[in-house]
Amino acid sequence: MRLCSTLLLTLLFTLNCYAIESEQWITDVHYLASDDLEGRRTGTVGAERARAYIEQRFAQLTLTPLKGLESFRQTFSEPGRRKNLVHGINVVSAYSHADAPYILVTAHYDHLGRKGRRIFNGADDNASGVSAMLELALRTTKNSMQCNVMFLATDAEEHGLLGAKAFANTGVLESYRLFANLNLDMLSQPGGRHDLLVSGVRSHPAFEDLTSQIETDTSLPMINTDAGYRVGRYPVKGDRTKVSDHAVFAERGIPFLFLGVGRHNYYHTPRDTASRINEGFYGRVVDASWRFLKGLDGLCGKELQANHTD
Numbered sequence: 001m002r003l004c005s006t007l008l009l010t011l012l013f014t015l016n017c018y019a020i021e022s023e024q025w026i027t028d029v030h031y032l033a034s035d036d037l038e039g040r041r042t043g044t045v046g047a048e049r050a051r052a053y054i055e056q057r058f059a060q061l062t063l064t065p066l067k068g069l070e071s072f073r074q075t076f077s078e079p080g081r082r083k084n085l086v087h088g089i090n091v092v093s094a095y096s097h098a099d100a101p102y103i104l105v106t107a108h109y110d111h112l113g114r115k116g117r118r119i120f121n122g123a124d125d126n127a128s129g130v131s132a133m134l135e136l137a138l139r140t141t142k143n144s145m146q147c148n149v150m151f152l153a154t155d156a157e158e159h160g161l162l163g164a165k166a167f168a169n170t171g172v173l174e175s176y177r178l179f180a181n182l183n184l185d186m187l188s189q190p191g192g193r194h195d196l197l198v199s200g201v202r203s204h205p206a207f208e209d210l211t212s213q214i215e216t217d218t219s220l221p222m223i224n225t226d227a228g229y230r231v232g233r234y235p236v237k238g239d240r241t242k243v244s245d246h247a248v249f250a251e252r253g254i255p256f257l258f259l260g261v262g263r264h265n266y267y268h269t270p271r272d273t274a275s276r277i278n279e280g281f282y283g284r285v286v287d288a289s290w291r292f293l294k295g296l297d298g299l300c301g302k303e304l305q306a307n308h309t310d
């Protein structure tokens with residue numbers, strides 16, 4: 001009898017779980033990390049499918065292409081690590097509503113592709129960052145923002161940050177006032193630590209307060225990697241300033257915040273799949289990412305007011 005009631009409870013619980021509609025970012029991450037996209041390697045059909053999906057989400061949110069681009073796509077050719085020319089395509093959109101600077105949210109959509117029959121799905125790296133970025137885009141359109149926001153899904157990050165470099169070289173940084181870059185790369189694997197690594201805290205005087213406020217509000221432990229802390233059994237080498245796309249913008253003097261969980265056991269292996277994502281942890285990180293974007297918007301607005309009273 002007890003077994004029966006336990007079974008019944010389990011069944012009811014399971015049905016209840018299925019009744020809850022899953023969040024959009026969960027749907028997005030499962031699609032972007034699916035076998036159909038074959039690991040989204042630059043130049044492959046899988047990468048094209050990822051782009052089509054991101055474009056369609058940008059269009060749904062009524063975001064617009066950037067000045068000088070006819071669509072959400074920016075094609076480029078940049079020399080790779082072996083000096084070979086890599087051809088890639090960034091997908092970028094803007095939410096422009098005010099005469100104000102832009103916050104640039106970035107997340108790379110490319111990954112390692114497949115080796116023979118093994119697919120490197122790159123669920124955490126970086127379908128998780130792109131899906132979080134799409135969620136931030138959705139929330140941006142539904143909230144009142146003081147500044148404008150640009151959403152850039154970069155290609156060929158795995159080849160040496162090439163999409164970000166190409167984007168920075170187009171002159172966009174000159175024609176748009178950029179306040180800061182928020183880069184999202186690997187957000188869904190808690191590893192053994194269940195904390196979030198935050199880099200770039202020292203790139204702007206107010207970022208330290210913003211980060212500790214969000215840590216308090218979310219109770220999500222955050223580790224500032226700028227000082228090169230060792231984190232558990234995963235050493236953080238240096239300050240992670242150069243490990244992802246934010247490096248390109250940091251080099252050009254743009255303040256940045258980089259959110260990511262750091263290396264873990266599934267990193268760059270075929271085991272980085274959507275089924276291994278920790279949805280509870282990922283949800284908390286998506287929430288924190290939104291708070292970072294809102295916080296940056298607040299700081300950007302303050303700078304605006306300061307400029308106007310000059």
Ligand SMILES: [Zn+2]
Nearest residue numbers: 125126185186
């Ligand atoms: Zn990555």
